[in-house]
Amino acid sequence: MQMMKAAMLAATAFGAVMGGQAVAQETPIAFTGATIHTMTGNSGMGTIESGTLVVHNGRIIAIGGADTAIPDGAEIRDATGLVIMPGIVDTHSHIGQVSGADRSSAIQPDVRALDSINVRDSSISRARSGGVTTANIMPGSGYLMSGQTFYMHLVDGNSIERMAHTGDDGSILGGMKMANGTNPIRETTGFPGTRARSAAMVRSHFIAAQEYCSGERSPRDIGMDAMCEVLDGTRLVHFHTHRSDDIMTALRLRREFGFDMLIQHGIESGRVANEIAVEGVPVSAILVDSPGGKLEAAEANIETAATLEQAGVFISLHSDDNIVDSRLMFRQAGIAVRGGMTRDGALRALTINGAVQLGLEDRVGSLEPGKFADFLVLTGDPLSVYTDISETWVLGELLFDSTNPEDLLHATGGHGAGNPQMNTHVLEREAHMLEDAR
Amino acid sequence: MNALTKILAAGLTAALLSTTAPVSVAAQDVAVRGGQVWTMGPAGVIEDGVVVIEGGTITAIGPASDIAIPQGMEVLEAPIVTPGLVDAHSTVGLTGYLNQFDDQDQLDDSVPVQPHLRAIDAYNPHDRLVQWVRELGITTLHTGHGPGALVSGQTMIVKTRGNTVDAALIEDGTMIAANLGAWALDRDSSPGTRAKQMSMLRQALTAARGDATEVEVSDLVRSAFVQVIEGDTPLMITANRMQDMQSALRLADEFGITVVLDGAADAHMMLDELREAGVSVILHPTMARNEGELENAAFTTAAVLAEADIPFALQSGYEAYVPKTRVVLWEAGFAAGNGLAPMDALASITIDAARVIGMEERIGSLEVGKDGDVAMFDGDPFEYTSHVTGVVIEGEVVSRSVR
Numbered sequence: 001m002q003m004m005k006a007a008m009l010a011a012t013a014f015g016a017v018m019g020g021q022a023v024a025q026e027t028p029i030a031f032t033g034a035t036i037h038t039m040t041g042n043s044g045m046g047t048i049e050s051g052t053l054v055v056h057n058g059r060i061i062a063i064g065g066a067d068t069a070i071p072d073g074a075e076i077r078d079a080t081g082l083v084i085m086p087g088i089v090d091t092h093s094h095i096g097q098v099s100g101a102d103r104s105s106a107i108q109p110d111v112r113a114l115d116s117i118n119v120r121d122s123s124i125s126r127a128r129s130g131g132v133t134t135a136n137i138m139p140g141s142g143y144l145m146s147g148q149t150f151y152m153h154l155v156d157g158n159s160i161e162r163m164a165h166t167g168d169d170g171s172i173l174g175g176m177k178m179a180n181g182t183n184p185i186r187e188t189t190g191f192p193g194t195r196a197r198s199a200a201m202v203r204s205h206f207i208a209a210q211e212y213c214s215g216e217r218s219p220r221d222i223g224m225d226a227m228c229e230v231l232d233g234t235r236l237v238h239f240h241t242h243r244s245d246d247i248m249t250a251l252r253l254r255r256e257f258g259f260d261m262l263i264q265h266g267i268e269s270g271r272v273a274n275e276i277a278v279e280g281v282p283v284s285a286i287l288v289d290s291p292g293g294k295l296e297a298a299e300a301n302i303e304t305a306a307t308l309e310q311a312g313v314f315i316s317l318h319s320d321d322n323i324v325d326s327r328l329m330f331r332q333a334g335i336a337v338r339g340g341m342t343r344d345g346a347l348r349a350l351t352i353n354g355a356v357q358l359g360l361e362d363r364v365g366s367l368e369p370g371k372f373a374d375f376l377v378l379t380g381d382p383l384s385v386y387t388d389i390s391e392t393w394v395l396g397e398l399l400f401d402s403t404n405p406e407d408l409l410h411a412t413g414g415h416g417a418g419n420p421q422m423n424t425h426v427l428e429r430e431a432h433m434l435e436d437a438r
Numbered sequence: 439m440n441a442l443t444k445i446l447a448a449g450l451t452a453a454l455l456s457t458t459a460p461v462s463v464a465a466q467d468v469a470v471r472g473g474q475v476w477t478m479g480p481a482g483v484i485e486d487g488v489v490v491i492e493g494g495t496i497t498a499i500g501p502a503s504d505i506a507i508p509q510g511m512e513v514l515e516a517p518i519v520t521p522g523l524v525d526a527h528s529t530v531g532l533t534g535y536l537n538q539f540d541d542q543d544q545l546d547d548s549v550p551v552q553p554h555l556r557a558i559d560a561y562n563p564h565d566r567l568v569q570w571v572r573e574l575g576i577t578t579l580h581t582g583h584g585p586g587a588l589v590s591g592q593t594m595i596v597k598t599r600g601n602t603v604d605a606a607l608i609e610d611g612t613m614i615a616a617n618l619g620a621w622a623l624d625r626d627s628s629p630g631t632r633a634k635q636m637s638m639l640r641q642a643l644t645a646a647r648g649d650a651t652e653v654e655v656s657d658l659v660r661s662a663f664v665q666v667i668e669g670d671t672p673l674m675i676t677a678n679r680m681q682d683m684q685s686a687l688r689l690a691d692e693f694g695i696t697v698v699l700d701g702a703a704d705a706h707m708m709l710d711e712l713r714e715a716g717v718s719v720i721l722h723p724t725m726a727r728n729e730g731e732l733e734n735a736a737f738t739t740a741a742v743l744a745e746a747d748i749p750f751a752l753q754s755g756y757e758a759y760v761p762k763t764r765v766v767l768w769e770a771g772f773a774a775g776n777g778l779a780p781m782d783a784l785a786s787i788t789i790d791a792a793r794v795i796g797m798e799e800r801i802g803s804l805e806v807g808k809d810g811d812v813a814m815f816d817g818d819p820f821e822y823t824s825h826v827t828g829v830v831i832e833g834e835v836v837s838r839s840v841r
Contacts, residue, residue, distance in 0.1 A: 293762035295538070383823055414738070
């Protein structure tokens with residue numbers, strides 16, 4: 001399914017996926033002399049030494065060695081000694097004060113994250129300063145199904161519409177958040193009390209969706225409409241699942257209903273890495289600094305990403321911001337390497353793999369002509385603690401510049417950096433609710 | 439290339455950790471040889487250095503060419519050798535890793551002021567997080583009661599080994615943990631405001647000073663505050679907002695007590711006042727979440743404090759959720775990545791941390807006569823991709839894991 005979708009998306013014209021995104025950059029810009037990790041190809045980092053990257057109108061128009069042709073009139077930026085690579089695709093984030101389902105029921109495919117996100121929230125600028133240029137923004141996990149996720153393109157936008165990744169029909173792209181394990185289990189009426197009950201409720205809902213989607217779809221039910229997208233493979237299920245038995249339950253549900261699925265978190269996925277690999281299901285993983293904090297994270301370790309990689313699982317890394325701050329994505333990749341992952345694999349897990357998992361690889365995740373000009377300029381090895389992000393470019397615009405004091409505030413913190421431009425007590429309350437729901 | 443990388447490039451020559459364990463030598467005897475030994479003491483960095491530990495104590499340290507390793511003694515080797523790391527403020531051992539109601543002993547909020555609660559009565563040396571931080575090089579924890587109440591209880595210093603708290607314990611009743619600001623407010627009861635927090639602390643300290651009238655405090659509570667008044671026990675005040683940090687300094691000034699500022703997220707906004715007050719800071723974890731009380735926190739604060747010559751140490755702090763504890767090795771590394779000189783970063787989790795908790799005579803640097811606590815690394819300790827390859831506490835090899 002993943003491959004089929006990839007093929008379909010690849011077939012769409014590059015020009016058609018622009019949606020409503022405005023592009024300011026009219027003069028071509030050429031970066032020269034850089035070490036460029038293109039992240040192209042099926043393995044490795046596609047590294048070009050003394051490379052040239054040319055961007056124009058929000059797109060990459062050329063990339064190659066020192067002999068790459070630079071258009072007349074282009075602005076040339078000497079990037080000698082610097083490293084350029086694609087912007088990070090964060091496959092699981094909660095930036096922008098996102099919310100989703102409320103406590104009225106355990107299954108709410110009708111609610112959309114996009115209707116809740118505050119695009120002015122400082123968490124988005126912080127993420128950009130950390131190199132994130134695309135993020136899957138999700139509702140919480142205190143529900144069996146907490147709503148539709150939002151694939152944000154971190155352009156300088158004043159509205160969700162401007163910051164959306166859109167399909168060739170202009171539709172706003174996103175997935176469906178599901179969860180099992182302890183988070184959705186509550187004493188509240190309408191919520192499951194056990195794992196088996198959780199699975200039964202999900203199965204019942206999928207069976208009802210199969211009936212609705214194969215029928216007249218009348219009267220219209222917006223939740224069921226979203227379920228039809230899940231069933232026909234156009235809306236990816238992001239399945240929050242930790243314990244190995246819960247992961248197997250998620251795989252079982254997927255087999256029964258045939259939906260496209262990305263395992264989210266998968267703290268114990270290393271224990272069933274071969275089972276996951278056999279089914280060809282990808283994983284969006286997180287590595288945290290110590291085990292515990294909740295029962296399902298009791299087996300957290302820093303080796304899981306390596307174990308999955310060795311089993312042949314297609315893996316990305318995510319922040320779950322603010323479980324891990326968006327600015328710590330490179331650090332997480334470094335920790336993955338500490339845990340035994342290959343360097344190539346860790347950098348691919350930050351970029352192209354996430355793009356493929358979200359079905360956005362036609363536009364982001366690697367540096368290739370025609371793709372969005374979403375890239376980072378780094379001072380050195382991406383996996384070194386001593387490397388800084390100098391610049392984050394999104395759609396050909398310089399949106400984080402470490403020499404700009406206001407931008408730097410987002411990158412390193414300081415007075416007012418964490419101010420979301422709203423009453424902090426309200427934000428804290430929301431943060432706690434989100435925490436409860438995770 | 440930064441200074442540390444240069445040092446490393448010059449010295450990454452030593453062999454892998456070797457583990458030949460003869461039987462004739464006591465368990466507290468071991469030698470550690472490093473491509474570089476970062477002593478954090480007067481000897482500085484020793485190229486191809488050796489640390490000899492006998493009876494749990496360092497008996498010799500210097501270049502391998504000058505040091506005779508006793509016959510039959512096990513020799514561990516690693517490219518980089520440092521003192522065992524010191525976490526200047528943790529709740530590990532009291533905040534169990536599962537984070538369930540029955541393993542969280544850092545805070546009893548039935549009463550806002552409980553300076554008599556002892557950390558030794560709550561420490562679980564077998565909690566998984568003790569092992570977790572030990573294998574990442576942390577050999578000493580200043581741990582105990584956490585933030586969340588005006589005065590939550592006492593702290594203590596332990597080594598990250600031992601079957602019982604008594605076996606782990608280095609010092610009981612090290613500090614009394616207090617907390618000013620939003621985390622310790624109880625809007626439905628008292629203290630419900632910041633001013634009331636200060637009023638309650640001032641009243642308790644006034645009573646302990648002996649010039650109070652009738653105050654309803656138990657002897658245990660009063661005697662704990664008397665320790666503070668008499669200068670035997672510092673009051674560690676967790677305060678992150680500038681107004682709360684200033685309140686803490688006001689309290690220190692009024693009562694002439696030793697205050698250690700903990701958290702101190704706004705420290706970068708009041709450097710002169712901190713320097714004038716001569717106060718030590720146990721800074722929040724570098725990667726602490728940038729929200730709420732820590733809205734103004736910065737990755738660069740450690741570097742700013744070092745630049746301003748304000749004594750500080752880094753901490754893992756208290757974590758309410760995932761991850762259940764932070765790791766000071768990584769917090770110091772991230773500070774090094776944000777402008778703190780690598781040697782200052784290492785000091786903040788070794789000798790400077792030892793100073794802040796009053797243990798610099800015993801731990802925090804590799805010197806003859808000090809505890810034989812050592813951490814070993816296969817590269818720059820602060821790089822994400824390096825590993826801890828061995829840990830020694832008082833001559834006992836407590837970890838041979840690669841972490």
